[in-house]
Amino acid sequence: MAPKILCVAEKPSIAKSVANHLSGGRVNTRNIPGNQYVKNYEFDFSFGQPWGDCSVTMTSVLGHLTGTDFPPQYKKWQISTCRELFDAEVITKVAEDKEPIARNITQQAKYSKALFIWTDCDREGEHIGSEVRQAAFEGKRGIEVKRAVFSNTERAHVLRAAQNPVPLDDRQVNAVAGRIELDLRLGVIFTRFTTLTLQALGGELADQRIISYGSCQFPTLGFVVDRYFRVKNFVPEKFWSIRVMHRREDMEVTFLWRRHRLFDRMTVIILFERCLAARLAKITKVQNKPTSKWRPLPLTTVELQKLGSRFLRMDSQRVMKVAEDLYNKGWISYPRTETDQFDRGMDLRRLVEKQAQDNVWGPHAQELLNGAFRQPRAGRNNDQAHPPIHPVNYVAPGSLGDDERRVYEFVTRRFLACCSDDAKGELTTVEIEYGSEIFFARGLLVLQKNYLLVYPYDKWESSQQLPHFTVGETLEPTEANMTEGETSAPGYLTEPELISLMDANGIGTDATMAEHIAKIKEREYVMTQSGGAAGRGEGAGRGGREGQGGRGGRGGGGGGGGSGGSIQQFIPTTLGVALIEGYDSIGLDTSLGKPFLRKEMEIKMKEICAGRKSRNDFVQETLEQYRDVFVRTQQQVELLKAACRKYVFGEP
Numbered sequence: 001m002a003p004k005i006l007c008v009a010e011k012p013s014i015a016k017s018v019a020n021h022l023s024g025g026r027v028n029t030r031n032i033p034g035n036q037y038v039k040n041y042e043f044d045f046s047f048g049q050p051w052g053d054c055s056v057t058m059t060s061v062l063g064h065l066t067g068t069d070f071p072p073q074y075k076k077w078q079i080s081t082c083r084e085l086f087d088a089e090v091i092t093k094v095a096e097d098k099e100p101i102a103r104n105i106t107q108q109a110k111y112s113k114a115l116f117i118w119t120d121c122d123r124e125g126e127h128i129g130s131e132v133r134q135a136a137f138e139g140k141r142g143i144e145v146k147r148a149v150f151s152n153t154e155r156a157h158v159l160r161a162a163q164n165p166v167p168l169d170d171r172q173v174n175a176v177a178g179r180i181e182l183d184l185r186l187g188v189i190f191t192r193f194t195t196l197t198l199q200a201l202g203g204e205l206a207d208q209r210i211i212s213y214g215s216c217q218f219p220t221l222g223f224v225v226d227r228y229f230r231v232k233n234f235v236p237e238k239f240w241s242i243r244v245m246h247r248r249e250d251m252e253v254t255f256l257w258r259r260h261r262l263f264d265r266m267t268v269i270i271l272f273e274r275c276l277a278a279r280l281a282k283i284t285k286v287q288n289k290p291t292s293k294w295r296p297l298p299l300t301t302v303e304l305q306k307l308g309s310r311f312l313r314m315d316s317q318r319v320m321k322v323a324e325d326l327y328n329k330g331w332i333s334y335p336r337t338e339t340d341q342f343d344r345g346m347d348l349r350r351l352v353e354k355q356a357q358d359n360v361w362g363p364h365a366q367e368l369l370n371g372a373f374r375q376p377r378a379g380r381n382n383d384q385a386h387p388p389i390h391p392v393n394y395v396a397p398g399s400l401g402d403d404e405r406r407v408y409e410f411v412t413r414r415f416l417a418c419c420s421d422d423a424k425g426e427l428t429t430v431e432i433e434y435g436s437e438i439f440f441a442r443g444l445l446v447l448q449k450n451y452l453l454v455y456p457y458d459k460w461e462s463s464q465q466l467p468h469f470t471v472g473e474t475l476e477p478t479e480a481n482m483t484e485g486e487t488s489a490p491g492y493l494t495e496p497e498l499i500s501l502m503d504a505n506g507i508g509t510d511a512t513m514a515e516h517i518a519k520i521k522e523r524e525y526v527m528t529q530s531g532g533a534a535g536r537g538e539g540a541g542r543g544g545r546e547g548q549g550g551r552g553g554r555g556g557g558g559g560g561g562g563s564g565g566s567i568q569q570f571i572p573t574t575l576g577v578a579l580i581e582g583y584d585s586i587g588l589d590t591s592l593g594k595p596f597l598r599k600e601m602e603i604k605m606k607e608i609c610a611g612r613k614s615r616n617d618f619v620q621e622t623l624e625q626y627r628d629v630f631v632r633t634q635q636q637v638e639l640l641k642a643a644c645r646k647y648v649f650g651e652p
Contacts, residue, residue, distance in 0.1 A: 002044065003113040005051060006143075007058040008105060008132045010119040012037050013328040015060035017153040018118055019043060022056065022162055034100025037062065040108070048163045057108050061119075065102050065131040067095045068184045082193045086627050090181055094135070102135040109139035116165060117147040121385045122336055122511060123609070126169050127176035133168065151386040152333040154393060174615040175608040181619055182601065186215055186626055190592065193630070194579070197637060198644055205648060211579070212523055215598045216508045216516045218579070221525050222593035223501045224570045225580040227493040234489035240268040242275065244432070244439050245479040249467035252478075255432055255439035261485070272482045275435035280474045284438070285431035291444070293423040293460045295451040297340045297379040298388030299414045301510035302503050304335065306496040310567060311457050312406045316495055316514035322407045323389070331395050332411050336511040337386035340379030342418075346387065349373060352419055354394040355412060364454040368419055372450075376418035390415040410457070417455035424448040425460070430469050434477065441466060492529075492569035506599035525576035528568045574647045582643030586636045590629050597625060 009015035016039070019027050023043030030040045041058040068090050074081060094102045109115060115136045119125035126147075133145050146165035150157055190213035198205045240262060244255040262268050297303075301320075308319035323335035342348060352373065355365040391412045397405045428443040443466035452458060493501075499513055508516050520526050572580070580593040590597060601622055607613040633640070645651040 002055045005054045006108045006112040007116045009060040012060045019058040021155045021158040032104040065098045105135040106139035109136035114144040123172045126172035130173040152392040153330040175605040178615040178618045218592045219595040220516045221520045225572045236486040238486045244477045247478045255441045258438040278435040281432040281434035287429045291427040306499045309495040317518045320514045322403045334386045338383040417451040420451035494567045505595035506602040526570045578644040578647040582640035585639040
């Protein structure tokens with residue numbers, strides 16, 4: 001009798017897809033008792049060595065099987081017991097609604113030679129795999145356990161994964177287990193303390209539902225509040241500049257000041273008068289040189305969320321939900337990856353060939369196959385788990401829903417752009433010396449659009465054309481003006497900017513950032529409004545929160561460029577402002593509203609995955625840091641209350 005292998009996927013759609021590929025479509029499907037979504041798929045498959053020809057049962061879970069909680073004596077909310085929760089017992093058990101799924105795995109494991117785990121290949125998937133392993137051990141303690149390494153559900157890829165099993169990575173399991181314990185302890189402790197403390201103030205807070213805390217949620221809110229105060233407290237500053245125009249060959253050429261602008265009017269007046277007194281300007285430089293606009297790097301999760309929010313007009317959570325659906329249906333690769341470089345061994349031309357049949361981008365794909373293909377640029381990041389996000393199979397856009405079509409089109413166009421050549425152009429620079437000042441004019445001529453032909457999300461257009469100038473010649477400017485302006489406030493934080501800040505400061509992972517943003521909206525700590533493109537604003541100016549500088553950490557400057565048009569902006573509610581202001585006034589670098597504590601957690605989790613730190617050390621070190629914060633918060637709780645009175649109640 002052929003040995004039996006139990007395969008378990010993370011979700012039913014993956015189980016069904018993998019079963020169909022491995023079975024060649026010859027599969028028996030059975031329902032399991034107690035859950036209408038999970039099925040058992042039975043078929044035969046030859047795994048090769050060491051398992052050989054086997055009878056297979058393929059089933060799935062629905063994400064995590066287990067949950068964590070405190071013992072029943074801690075169910076009651078009391079400030080007096082919050083501190084005890086730093087050391088209280090934590091219970092891990094199968095969630096009640098997942099018990100039928102766990103029983104199915106336990107039952108199937110009893111008669112199986114090996115457990116073959118097909119959860120997603122990331123830290124979270126590894127931990128879910130460990131939960132599946134524990135359920136299998138309940139049925140057969142000594143069962144062999146392996147996992148499949150895969151990043152999409154394309155048939156050939158699944159077959160390779162099935163014949164190359166690897167051990168489960170317990171380092172990743174321990175990292176996630178430690179984080180789950182910390183999220184429980186810290187979430188419950190600070191949520192209960194904050195809720196009970198602020199409800200006691202009465203007024204509208206007395207009826208406030210739970211005021212929840214999360215170690216990623218609060219720093220995310222902190223970024224929004226910090227930008228809000230930068231806008232609110234912004235003080236515009238006047239500046240002056242000089243602009244020179246000259247007309248030649250029926251072309252009006254504008255020369256910009258090398259100094260750009262100065263904030264001292266009298267200085268600019270003196271320099272401007274020197275220019276006028278000189279009357280003639282001298283050509284000091286004429287340079288023509290080739291230039292390029294680089295094609296984009298391969299697509300990561302963070303970039304998909306940022307660009308999806310900017311160009312597809314979906315919030316990051318929706319973008320990731322749609323991408324997950326496309327992955328589950330076998331159209332794109334796994335959408336949670338930090339990797340921005342394709343392995344040299346990947347047959348990218350074969351993926352390009354699949355897109356040649358499309359009516360819109362198919363001609364460009366065919367051009368690549370006809371000789372224009374270029375190996376994509378390699379970024380600096382490789383998570384050693386998944387390739388960059390790319391299309392796996394072709395699907396006619398008309399057969400997809402609207403959101404699915406837009407995300408699939410973006411992923412496909414990005415991939416084809418990566419496989420194209422850089423855009424080519426010629427840049428002409430002319431410099432003049434006028435008085436004692438240097439002015440310049442630039443003209444760009446785009447010669448070959450290349451990747452831009454298939455990637456409309458980038459813009460690179462020819463600018464003003466410059467007439468012929470010769471070094472050493474003199475000219476009398478047609479017009480010279482002294483101009484006046486003032487710095488403008490930055491815009492409120494947009495979702496692409498917020499994701500960039502979270503990424504730069506280690507708040508959440510590429511897989512969880514969208515969830516944290518959704519959570520602060522759900523908790524009504526922030527609201528959204530339609531605003532201008534990301535990154536508007538003419539410089540830093542003065543301001544900051546109550547005279548303070550910006551929030552600490554990397555990436556705290558103004559936003560990058562945008563695509564134009566309206567993008568959702570985040571504005572904190574009065575409660576959101578009060579929470580961040582209150583906790584910031586209690587502690588500086590260790591404030592719950594700043595990114596540093598959570599960033600340390602992410603660093604330590606990576607150390608566990610690398611084998612340099614144990615789960616116990618990670619948990620204990622982190623708890624001690626937060627214990628100090630909690631003690632200080634108890635001692636200075638009046639500062640938190642004062643912030644709520646000021647912002648929520650409007651008291652002076």
